[in-house]
Amino acid sequence: MRPLDPQSLSKHVDRLYRAAWALCGSREDAEDLVQETFARVLSRPRTLRGDDELYYLMRVLRNTFLTGLRTASRRPVTAAAIEDVVAADPKPTSRPEQAYEVQEIYATIAGLPENFRLALVAVDVLGLSYKEAARALRVREATLTTRLFRARKQVAERLTPNDRQSPRIQREDKDSTGVLSSEGTP
Amino acid sequence: MSERPPQTEPEIVELVRSIDVRAPEELHRRIDALIAERSGQDPVKRRRAAALRLGFAGALALGVIAVALIVGLSGSGGSPLSLHTAVALTLRPATMAAPALDPHNQMELAANVDGVAFPYWDDRFGWRSTGARADDVGGHTVRTVFYARGHDQWIGYAIVAGAAPSVSGGVVRERDGTRYRFLSEHGARVVTWLRDGHLCVVAGHHVSDATLMALASWHSSEMLDS
Numbered sequence: 001m002r003p004l005d006p007q008s009l010s011k012h013v014d015r016l017y018r019a020a021w022a023l024c025g026s027r028e029d030a031e032d033l034v035q036e037t038f039a040r041v042l043s044r045p046r047t048l049r050g051d052d053e054l055y056y057l058m059r060v061l062r063n064t065f066l067t068g069l070r071t072a073s074r075r076p077v078t079a080a081a082i083e084d085v086v087a088a089d090p091k092p093t094s095r096p097e098q099a100y101e102v103q104e105i106y107a108t109i110a111g112l113p114e115n116f117r118l119a120l121v122a123v124d125v126l127g128l129s130y131k132e133a134a135r136a137l138r139v140r141e142a143t144l145t146t147r148l149f150r151a152r153k154q155v156a157e158r159l160t161p162n163d164r165q166s167p168r169i170q171r172e173d174k175d176s177t178g179v180l181s182s183e184g185t186p
Numbered sequence: 187m188s189e190r191p192p193q194t195e196p197e198i199v200e201l202v203r204s205i206d207v208r209a210p211e212e213l214h215r216r217i218d219a220l221i222a223e224r225s226g227q228d229p230v231k232r233r234r235a236a237a238l239r240l241g242f243a244g245a246l247a248l249g250v251i252a253v254a255l256i257v258g259l260s261g262s263g264g265s266p267l268s269l270h271t272a273v274a275l276t277l278r279p280a281t282m283a284a285p286a287l288d289p290h291n292q293m294e295l296a297a298n299v300d301g302v303a304f305p306y307w308d309d310r311f312g313w314r315s316t317g318a319r320a321d322d323v324g325g326h327t328v329r330t331v332f333y334a335r336g337h338d339q340w341i342g343y344a345i346v347a348g349a350a351p352s353v354s355g356g357v358v359r360e361r362d363g364t365r366y367r368f369l370s371e372h373g374a375r376v377v378t379w380l381r382d383g384h385l386c387v388v389a390g391h392h393v394s395d396a397t398l399m400a401l402a403s404w405h406s407s408e409m410l411d412s
Contacts, residue, residue: 006221006224006225007221007225009217009221010214010217010218010221013209013213013214013217014206014207014208014209016209017207017208017209017210017213018205018207018209021207022202027210029337031209031210031212031213032336032337032338033337034209034213034217035213035216035217035220036334036337038217038220038221039220039279039280039316039317040316042220042221042223042224042279043279043280043281043282043283043316043317044280044281044282044283068336068337102205102207105201105202105205106205109202120202124198124199124202124203125202125203125205127203149195152195152198152199153195155198155202156194156195156197156198159198
């Protein structure tokens with residue numbers, strides 16, 4: 001066991017931000033989630049039991065994310081006033097074409113069922129080993145492996161060209177007729 | 187990043203792992219400030235961290251808070267507590283765990299200053315307590331409880347022990363015989379008022395005056411619409 005050194009955490013901000021973005025599907029929510037995660041971790045001295053910081057941060061990120069979801073689901077939805085909206089960094093990456101793809105990929109991941117999403121984020125986005133991810137998510141390693149396989153499969157399916165066009169077709173049809181007339185051709 | 191969409195599991199893995207987007211600079215600054223606060227528990231480190239923060243032009247707001255605290259906290263103990271300093275405390279990180287719900291009063295937390303308790307707002311307003319801190323400034327003990335709602339709204343609620351320092355400025359509104367003073371400090375919206383002769387300060391970002399009034403004026407004997 002060793003005390004968590006707060007100074008060692010700053011190197012994980014980028015990776016945690018990517019994980020939060022993939023969980024939430026939006027950059028603005030990701031910023032809030034990362035800040036809240038760090039605030040929780042830093043609110044008092046912590047002790048690590050032989051695990052590295054990233055594993056620990058993922059566990060807190062998961063708990064903060066799930067707590068936020070449950071709290072949000074209990075509250076009535078209210079629209080934010082324009083003065084309450086803070087724009088996220090307009091230049092998260094220097095390559096605009098990459099920014100589009102990143103948003104699309106993370107939005108796809110964020111659309112996965114919660115358990116699949118967490119598995120994929122822990123292993124593929126954050127880079128934890130299967131063992132670390134399973135412990136952080138409090139599931140058996142075999143369960144994590146299954147969820148991860150299904151998560152990747154669903155992401156692949158949703159990123160195929162036909163699936164990518166479906167939402168646009170639906171929106172156009174709804175705009176013109178008011179009724180969804182097509183789910184898109186397979 | 188890729189010319190055709192990934193279709194196999196290895197391709198998906200490669201694509202997701204290839205993303206190297208960096209977090210926004212503003213987020214980095216906020217996290218660095220949190221880490222600096224946590225690392226600088228002793229006064230010397232705190233002043234050094236504050237001085238370092240002052241070097242960053244983009245962290246102007248934090249610099250203002252740090253200066254206020256150095257002035258307020260590092261003197262010979264004779265510096266009077268000002269509202270400016272009290273507000274700064276509500277914007278600092280928590281150093282203690284959040285107080286629990288008072289088992290004897292479902293409207294209050296199990297934390298108080300001279301018998302003036304911090305409210306429990308979770309069920310009524312959706313604001314949950316997330317942490318706390320205690321400071322001694324100019325001979326006054328100031329206890330602060332932090333609350334959050336969702337991922338984007340944070341406030342600090344400070345209660346000052348002893349005789350309340352005088353407060354001026356801002357806009358005063360009266361409700362049920364109590365005068366609530368609204369003003370801005372450190373870029374945050376602030377409401378301050380007296381409870382049993384104790385100065386109370388609630389401050390936060392992204393919180394409207396109406397919300398502050400609803401929170402400040404609610405207590406265990408009444409139920410106001412939020």
